[in-house]
Amino acid sequence: MIQLSGITRIFHMGDQAIHALDHIDLTIESGEYVSIMGPSGSGKSTLLNVIGLLDRPDSGHYLLDGRNVTDLSETEQAQVRREKIGFVFQSFHLIPRLTAAENIELPLILTGMPPADRKIRIMETLQAFNLSDRAHHRPAELSGGQRQRVAIARATILRPTALLADEPTGNLDHRIGSEVAALLEALNQTGTTLIVVTHDRELGSRARRRIAMRDGQIDVDER
Amino acid sequence: MKLRDLLHFSLRTITSYPARSFLIMLAMALGVAAVIILTALGDGARQYVVNEFSSIGTNLIIVLPGRAETAGSFPGAVMGQTPRDLTLEDAHWVGRLPQVRRYAPLNVGVAELSATGKLREVTLMGTTAEIFPIRHMKLAQGRFLSHSGENSAQIVLGAKIAQEFFPDGNALGQRVRLGDRRFLVTGIMAVQGESMGFNSDELVIIPIQHAQTLLNTTSLFRLLIETRHHNEIENAKEAIHQALIRRHDGEDDVTVIAHDAVLATFDRILRALTLGVAGIAVISLAVAGILVMNVMLVSVSQRTAEIGLLKAIGTPASAIRHIFMAEAVWLSVTGAFAGFVLGQAGSWLLRLAYPLLPAWPPLWANFAGIAVAVLAGVLAGLLPAIRAAKLDPVMALSKR
Ligand SMILES: Nc1ncnc2c1ncn2[C@@H]1O[C@H](COP(=O)(O)OP(=O)(O)OP(=O)(O)O)[C@@H](O)[C@H]1O
Ligand SMILES: [Mg+2]
Numbered sequence: 052m053i054q055l056s057g058i059t060r061i062f063h064m065g066d067q068a069i070h071a072l073d074h075i076d077l078t079i080e081s082g083e084y085v086s087i088m089g090p091s092g093s094g095k096s097t098l099l100n101v102i103g104l105l106d107r108p109d110s111g112h113y114l115l116d117g118r119n120v121t122d123l124s125e126t127e128q129a130q131v132r133r134e135k136i137g138f139v140f141q142s143f144h145l146i147p148r149l150t151a152a153e154n155i156e157l158p159l160i161l162t163g164m165p166p167a168d169r170k171i172r173i174m175e176t177l178q179a180f181n182l183s184d185r186a187h188h189r190p191a192e193l194s195g196g197q198r199q200r201v202a203i204a205r206a207t208i209l210r211p212t213a214l215l216a217d218e219p220t221g222n223l224d225h226r227i228g229s230e231v232a233a234l235l236e237a238l239n240q241t242g243t244t245l246i247v248v249t250h251d252r253e254l255g256s257r258a259r260r261r262i263a264m265r266d267g268q269i270d271v272d273e274r
Numbered sequence: 275m276k277l278r279d280l281l282h283f284s285l286r287t288i289t290s291y292p293a294r295s296f297l298i299m300l301a302m303a304l305g306v307a308a309v310i311i312l313t314a315l316g317d318g319a320r321q322y323v324v325n326e327f328s329s330i331g332t333n334l335i336i337v338l339p340g341r342a343e344t345a346g347s348f349p350g351a352v353m354g355q356t357p358r359d360l361t362l363e364d365a366h367w368v369g370r371l372p373q374v375r376r377y378a379p380l381n382v383g384v385a386e387l388s389a390t391g392k393l394r395e396v397t398l399m400g401t402t403a404e405i406f407p408i409r410h411m412k413l414a415q416g417r418f419l420s421h422s423g424e425n426s427a428q429i430v431l432g433a434k435i436a437q438e439f440f441p442d443g444n445a446l447g448q449r450v451r452l453g454d455r456r457f458l459v460t461g462i463m464a465v466q467g468e469s470m471g472f473n474s475d476e477l478v479i480i481p482i483q484h485a486q487t488l489l490n491t492t493s494l495f496r497l498l499i500e501t502r503h504h505n506e507i508e509n510a511k512e513a514i515h516q517a518l519i520r521r522h523d524g525e526d527d528v529t530v531i532a533h534d535a536v537l538a539t540f541d542r543i544l545r546a547l548t549l550g551v552a553g554i555a556v557i558s559l560a561v562a563g564i565l566v567m568n569v570m571l572v573s574v575s576q577r578t579a580e581i582g583l584l585k586a587i588g589t590p591a592s593a594i595r596h597i598f599m600a601e602a603v604w605l606s607v608t609g610a611f612a613g614f615v616l617g618q619a620g621s622w623l624l625r626l627a628y629p630l631l632p633a634w635p636p637l638w639a640n641f642a643g644i645a646v647a648v649l650a651g652v653l654a655g656l657l658p659a660i661r662a663a664k665l666d667p668v669m670a671l672s673k674r
Contacts, residue, residue, distance in 0.1 A: 105586060105667045126590045133588025144583040144671065148290035158587050160279045205587070 053079040053102055053213065053244070058111035060097050060267075071097040072108065073267035079246065079260075081116075081212060084239045086258035087248045093264040095248045096217055102246065103136045103215045104128045116212065133161055137206030137214045137243075139235070141221035143198045145190040151201045152177065152186040158209050172208065180204045180234075196227035203234060213244040220254060232257065275593045284600035287573075295605060298566055302609025302647050303616055305559035309643035310617025310635040312555050314624060316548030318633035323544060325632075327537040333375075334408070334533035335511050337368070337497040337518070341529055358527050359493030360518075362482060367521055373501050373510035378405040379482050380496040383489040387478060389439045389450035396435060398452065398478050400485020408500045411474060416446050416461030419481055427484060429457035433465040434475040452478065453488045507532050552639060556646055562609070563650030566602055570658035574598065581662050582670025591663040598659035599652065606651020610644045617643065 060072035071094045079085055087095045100106035101113065104120060113121045120131055145154045152173050159169045177183045180200045190198055199219060206214060216235060220228030232247075232254050239245040249255050263271035275283075288295045339360035365379040381400040386393060403419040405411065418430045429450060436445045436459075448459045457480060466474045486492060501510040515530045522528070574581070584594055617635060624633040 100668050103586070105671075126592070129585070129588045129590040131588075132586065136588075138586045140671065144579060144586070146580050146583070148287065153286075157584075160283070161275055161587065161589055161593070163276050163279075 052081050052114075052116055053077070054112075054114040055102070056112050058098075058101060058108045058113065060094075060101060060106065061109050070267045072101065075111070075267075075269060077262075077269060077272075079244060081244055082239070082242050083260055084236065084245045084258045085247070085260045085262060086255040087246065087262045087264060088250070088252070088255045089264035089270065091250075094267040095264055097267075098264070099215050099217050099246065099248055102213070103138055104132050105138075133158065133209065135212045137209075137211035139199070139203055139206050139214065139216035139219045141218040143190070143195075143202045143222070145198055145201055145205075147190050150187045150189055151182055151193065151197075154190070154201055155205045155208055158205060162209065176204050176208050194227075195223050196230060199223060199227075199231050200234065203231070203238070207238055207243070211243065213246065214238060216245070216247045218249055219247065220249065220251060228254070275589070275596065280593075280596055280600050281604070284597055284604055287601055288604050294569060298562070298569055298605050299609035299612060301562040301565050302559070302606055302651070303613035305555065305562045306610050306613025306643040306647050307616035307620055308555040308558050309552055309646070310614065310639055311620040311624065312551040313548050313639035314617075314621035314633040314635035315631075316544065316551050317636045317639075318621075318624070318628075318631040320541060320544035320548060321632040321634075322630065323540050324537060327533070327540065333501045333503070333507060335499040335501060335507065335514060336531045336533060337499065337514065338495075338529050338531070339493055339527070341527055358522055358525060360497060360528055361492055362486070362494065364518060364521060365494060365497050368497065368499065368514050368517055371510075371513055371517060373506060373513055375500045375502045376404040376408060377497060377499045378402050378408050379494045380405070380498060381482060381485040381489055381491065382495050383485065385453040385488060387435070387439070387450060387452050389448065392439055394438070396432075396452075396478050397476065398480060398485060398488070400480055400482040400489070402482055405479070405498070408498050411466065412464040413461045414464040416459070418461045418479060426481070427455060427457045428460040428481060430461040430463060430479040431459060432463050432473075432475045432477040434473075435478060436462045452480065455484065455488060457484075507534060548636075552642065555643075559643075559646050559650050562647070563606075563654040565654075566605055566651050567654035567657060570598060570602055570655055571661070573601070574658045574662045577662075578665060578670045578673045581665050582667050582673070585665070585667035586671060595659040595663040598662050599655045602651045602655025602659070603648070606648050606654075609651070610647035613647065614640065614644055 055075050055077040058072050058075040059070065062069040062071055075098065087098065089095055097106065101108050104123075108121065111121070112119060115131065115135065120128065123131065146157075155176055156169055156173055159172060164172070174183075177186050180203065182197065182200055182204065185193060185197055190201070193201065203219075214235065219235065220231055223231060228251070235245055235247065236257070247254065247258065255261060260274040261271070262269055337360065339358075362379055365377060368374060369377045378401050383398055384395055385398050387396045406413070406418065413430065414433065416430070419428055429452060431439070431445060439445065439450070440448065445459050445462055449456055450459060451457075463474060463477070463479075480488075499510075499514065501507050511530050511532050515528070518528045518530075519526050581594060617640075621633050621635050624631065
């Protein structure tokens with residue numbers, strides 16, 4: 052469960068203070084499917100980064116599964132990300148010199164899992180994401196949809212409680228985009244909290260809970 | 275992140291940029307090879323000189339007439355004049371000191387040698403039989419000056435001289451003329467070649483009294499003394515010096531040199547020289563280190579997005595530091611190892627090209643070359659690694 056109260060994030064540009072997040076209060080239950088929409092610069096990505104512990108709010112409190120994670124050290128936050136959060140990005144963020152299998156393997160390496168166990172886990176995952184025949188291809192040799200599937204496989208291989216996707220279909224054509232959306236929704240069906248930031252109205256409306264942001268504040272929150 | 279995975283991950287990165295990695299390793303390798311080859315050269319030269327000196331004999335003290343060091347108090351020495359001769363009697367006197375194992379007085383000159391109708395000028399050495407053990411010289415045939423016949427007119431021919439005058443090899447027992455005197459050939463020296471610029475193969479040796487008469491002198495050229503023990507050489511040197519001063523009515527008019535001291539001086543100078551060239555070679559390693567740092571910094575900025583991703587999937591800052599450090603360590607360790615192999619091959623080639631020169635790199639140079647290379651690599655990796663770990667993940671991820 053994600054509980055934000057009074058979360059504020061201010062960026063300073065010269066003498067100008069930009070309230071990217073302005074006293075956000077938001078609670079998201081485990082297993083929810085939430086879409087976040089809103090005009091460019093309204094603070095969607097910033098909100099997602101705060102939820103994913105990539106960014107620290109300037110004020111406010113954040114409880115993740117009942118634990119106050121606002122004031123954790125960097126190392127502790129890294130551990131929380133590793134165990135509870137999965138990120139999916141618009142630009143995939145695959146490491147170009149590593150194969151699909153090796154990209155998926157990265158989170159497992161971080162946990163110190165022995166190579167033999169990793170191998171089994173990767174095989175299962177590749178199969179589940181329909182990537183078995185692409186295991187030894189580099190990102191440059193994969194299509195956009197395949198790349199995003201690899202990225203999602205990497206984000207979920209450690210079974211995070213929350214999957215945070217920032218415009219996951221932004222670089223994909225419509226058909227492939229909805230396939231990827233379906234894949235994310237399937238993961239949500241298995242109990243993973245899913246938060247999707249998108250500009251795509253159709254994708255946004257597929258979520259059971261739809262949030263609209265404006266100027267760092269939550270404008271609409273409907274379910 | 276386990277060490278094994280860390281090493282594998284960073285090796286994977288290095289092999290993904292083969293040209294760049296190869297060039298860095300080459301720079302490292304050349305630095306290490308330079309340290310090894312240059313010290314091999316320096317130490318080889320040192321060993322060569324030390325061996326040359328040792329071949330003359332150890333525990334050696336040399337007495338020469340005249341005072342070398344304090345010319346000011348003794349104007350005659352400057353002019354090459356000796357106020358009092360160093361005589362054969364002085365030599366026998368010194369020979370009775372308890373510290374002396376054996377001694378050989380020496381006179382050197384040039385005279386004409388003739389036999390079997392041939393004639394040539396030769397260097398002659400007047401001495402006693404003790405010269406052989408003292409200077410580690412060996413006879414191929416015959417003998418020289420058995421103690422019973424100290425004063426008989428015997429001559430020992432250098433190997434080359436014997437070959438020239440008696441190509442049939444029947445020199446032993448022949449009579450030859452040296453200057454205006456006749457000598458009986460009683461020995462032929464073994465081939466020894468050059469030693470300290472002194473070729474014993476082209477030398478003839480006669481008893482000291484005959485040499486002094488022939489050269490018309492009563493003063494010795496040198497007195498060579500071998501002491502009983504190596505560790506009392508300083509003490510023996512002092513005793514000999516005092517004995518001679520007493521004998522010369524309190525006049526300090528001889529110079530006493532411990533052969534070891536000369537050797538030690540050469541040893542010191544050449545060691546310093548070796549260290550000096552090693553130091554210069556180490557600078558090239560520092561340059562290679564800077565190269566590694568530069569490449570790693572470029573790598574960090576090229577891989578900013580990757581670092582952001584690593585942070586997003588929960589890689590702690592320490593692991594990110596380790597990843598970049600491991601890359602620097604890989605580059606420098608493989609470079610250092612290649613340099614070690616290159617250096618060994620280089621010194622082997624040196625030994626092949628100059629067989630006289632024992633161009634073996636000293637052990638410390640091998641270790642120092644590798645250690646400095648690895649240290650330079652680690653230090654060079656430190657700054658880029660810290661910079662990578664400090665990157666803000668959101669900023670890093672937004673960079674493409
Ligand atoms: N690092 C930063 N420095 C300064 N200002 C920033 C920084 N990051 C974000 N901002 C500002 O904060 C505000 C919110 O940015 P954010 O990226 O969250 O918007 P967004 O809703 O994701 O927009 P988009 O739909 O274009 O991705 C914007 O005005 C942006 O300019
Ligand atoms: Mg955004």
